[in-house]
Amino acid sequence: MPRYTLLALLLLFLAGCTSQPPPQFSAEAQFGADDLLDGRLFGVGPEEAPGDPALLAVNDDMRAFLAERVPARASDSRKVDLILEGILEGGLKLEYDNLLTLPASEAFYRRAGNCMSFTNLFLALAREAGVRASYQEVMVPPTWTEGEHAWFYNLHVNVLVDLPGAEQVVDFNIGDYMRAYPRRLLSDEAGESHYHNNLGVHYMTHDDPARAFLHFRRALALQPGAGHVWTNLGTLYRRQGETARAEAAFRHAIDLDREPVAMSNLARLYREQGLPRLAANYARQVERVRSKNPYYQYYRAEQSYEAGAYLKAQRHLEKALRMQAKDHRFHHLMAMILTQRRQPQLARQFLRQAEALAADADKARYGNKLELLAGS
Structure with a gap:
């Protein structure tokens, strides 16, 4: 299984569609963004939120780990090599576990985690050692399934290190990273949004909708314009049988940044609701844009x-x-x-x-x- 952040299920892509759903189904007038973030449906209060993960916090044990392995006067490039060696080889021997999305300190003690956990741990240690480093989002190409009827769309997070006169990408699964993939720097808030989105997907797929909702809501508080999180929230509502809310969330994702998977999910939703003309219209848009990928x-x-x-x-x-x-x-x-x-x-x-x-x-x-x- 690829070591990337799974963002949402189903088909591909985006495009504008002028057709509107009929009045008995249209959710636009029924549910705005605030309505979709009201957790009463899940038994969640307005002030309820996940605890602060202290995602990049460094404690005394982690400082001792650095002091033992990373000389303060080493070059930034050498520090990067020594931190990686300490995490992956002679020190922690961090093991990959796709189900563990952890803050830096928890990954340090458990010596295991997925790509997000590794990213948090390396970023926290690198900054503590005086190295300039940031979250980086990588747009990994989609993977199509047999028959072209479904695909997985991935946003992967790794670390970009700012070295004198150069930059270096640090990735738990560097063999799958390619320079050709589009990428962009993320703020720490956006990085934490990815963390909560990961946990939301985890709890959604493990039949814990209330906890999934809490993490999606927190992700959107940190990054309100993250269309992929709105898409996942729509998927959560759809799994709960809340079709109109699901439609509203997908449409909000599209309105924000023309989020690709939301368009595909919406097309499928209309097919399931017996709205073939709308579904076909979206499907044509999907196919046209897919051909440009x-x-x-x-x-x-x-x-x-x-x-x-x-x-x-x-x-x-x-x-x-x-x-x-x-x-x-x-x-x-x-x-x-x-x-x-x-x-x-x-x-x-x-x-x-x-x-x-x-x-x-x-x-x-x-x-x-x-x-x-x-x-x-």
């Missing part, structure tokens, strides 16, 4: 390649490369397609580009393939 074109190219439809695969991949030319996997697949189409010289050009863009772990693999192509 380079990773969807790459997915289609892979499917066509595996089916032996090499020309069709090439056309999909040409579209993908026009939109995203920095992902080494696109160039590698094009090289494979061109090899099958008996164009070895052009295939070598794409493989060289794949090698240039790839991380060290993939460079050797591409170099070996170049040697094979050179002999053809």
Whole structure:
């Protein structure tokens, strides 16, 4: 299972839709944002909230851990290496556990956690050691399921370290991180919002709707414009059978930042409610925007390649490369397609580009393939 923050279920993407639901179903006039954050449906009072997680708090044990392993006069780059070594190797030997979303101090004592836990722990220790570091949000490409009927959309949080004249990404699962993925810095408040959103999803999928609601509400108090959290809140309402509230939450997510998964969830909701025209309208918008996603074109190219439809695969991949030319996997697949189409010289050009863009772990693999192509 990918080590990323699972944000919401279902299909893909976004787009404006001018059709409105009929009066008996439209939730816009019934439920505003304040109504959706009223917890009475879940038995939750207006002032009730999760406890302060003290997400990045550092205690004396953590300071002693740093003092033992990280010299105060070391360079920032060296401090980063020593903190990572202490967390992952000779010190804590932190183990990955997808179910543990923890503040820094809890991850320190339990020596386990998921990517968010690792991020909190590293960020807290790095700052305590005098290193400039921030949360970073990475927009990981969606993963489509068999038949293209569902997908997972992920926002992953890691750490960006500001070094003299350079920057370094620190990630618990750095092998899956790619420079080509869109990313942005997050404030500490937005980082904590991600933490509460993770816990909301956890409790929602473990049939604890009241606790899920509390964490979603807290996430939105920290980051009111986070469309993905409104989408998850809509999913929570939908699981409770509160269809009109679910619709309102999805529509609010779309109004805020045209949140992609909310549009897909809304299309499904309308299908289930016997509103085929609305559902079809949203589905057409979804398909149109999905076709403009380079990773969807790459997915289609892979499917066509595996089916032996090499020309069709090439056309999909040409579209993908026009939109995203920095992902080494696109160039590698094009090289494979061109090899099958008996164009070895052009295939070598794409493989060289794949090698240039790839991380060290993939460079050797591409170099070996170049040697094979050179002999053809």
